[in-house]
Amino acid sequence: xxxxxxxxxxxxxxxRQSVAFWCNPISGHATLxxxxxxxxxxxxxxxxxxxxxxxxDSQLPKDRFSAERLKGVDSTLKIQPAKLEDSAVYLCASSxxxxxxxxxxxGPGTRLTVT
Amino acid sequence: AQTVxxxxxxxxxxxxxxxxxxxxxxxxxxNYYLFWYKQPPSRQMILVIRQEAYKQQNATENRFSxxxxxxxxxxxxxxxxxxxxxxxxxxxxxxxxGNMLTFGGGTRLMVKP
Numbered sequence: 001x002x003x004x005x006x007x008x009x010x011x012x013x014x015x016r017q018s019v020a021f022w023c024n025p026i027s028g029h030a031t032l033x034x035x036x037x038x039x040x041x042x043x044x045x046x047x048x049x050x051x052x053x054x055x056x057d058s059q060l061p062k063d064r065f066s067a068e069r070l071k072g073v074d075s076t077l078k079i080q081p082a083k084l085e086d087s088a089v090y091l092c093a094s095s096x097x098x099x100x101x102x103x104x105x106x107g108p109g110t111r112l113t114v115t
Numbered sequence: 116a117q118t119v120x121x122x123x124x125x126x127x128x129x130x131x132x133x134x135x136x137x138x139x140x141x142x143x144x145x146n147y148y149l150f151w152y153k154q155p156p157s158r159q160m161i162l163v164i165r166q167e168a169y170k171q172q173n174a175t176e177n178r179f180s181x182x183x184x185x186x187x188x189x190x191x192x193x194x195x196x197x198x199x200x201x202x203x204x205x206x207x208x209x210x211x212x213g214n215m216l217t218f219g220g221g222t223r224l225m226v227k228p
Binding site for chain 1: 147161162206219221
């Protein structure tokens, strides 16, 4: 079974530029998550999708971050414009369903450096 | 809001010995799940072990076991017979009924040969 795929693996941009990350979840997983992991910290949930609908985006900085999952499968996370403090690893995860019994599977992440 | 605290930023253990990583959490909920995740230097987060709050029996997965103390809101991870491949960041995480996963700050574990 293929795991969660993410691209690119690394990205370096200058502040005020835009960037987009892509995630393809495990086939059949209805729930998709985006996390931000700043160096030395645990991941922080940015947004959670159930199929193509947003379940929780309370910690997403909506003035600069946006995410979509139009067809309920893969997803993109965009930052526009980027700030220095956005430097982090962006992790995508998926699970078969919602609820505590469903395990979240993580992708390898995208390391973003904003200079 | 839930909080998860890992008070040990770094730990080390000799190969084949046992190490315990600490985790405490704060919640007002009664039904929830607790997890330990491993994140090796390659960055892929892997689930190590899971505990349902309604179960009194501590979860065990091969060399990994937990000590779940619900009243004390404590959830420690014990790694027995440590191996070099256990070197990684370990994150304790809490999931509530709303499915939101909250992570602690992590403990960096180094297994020494």
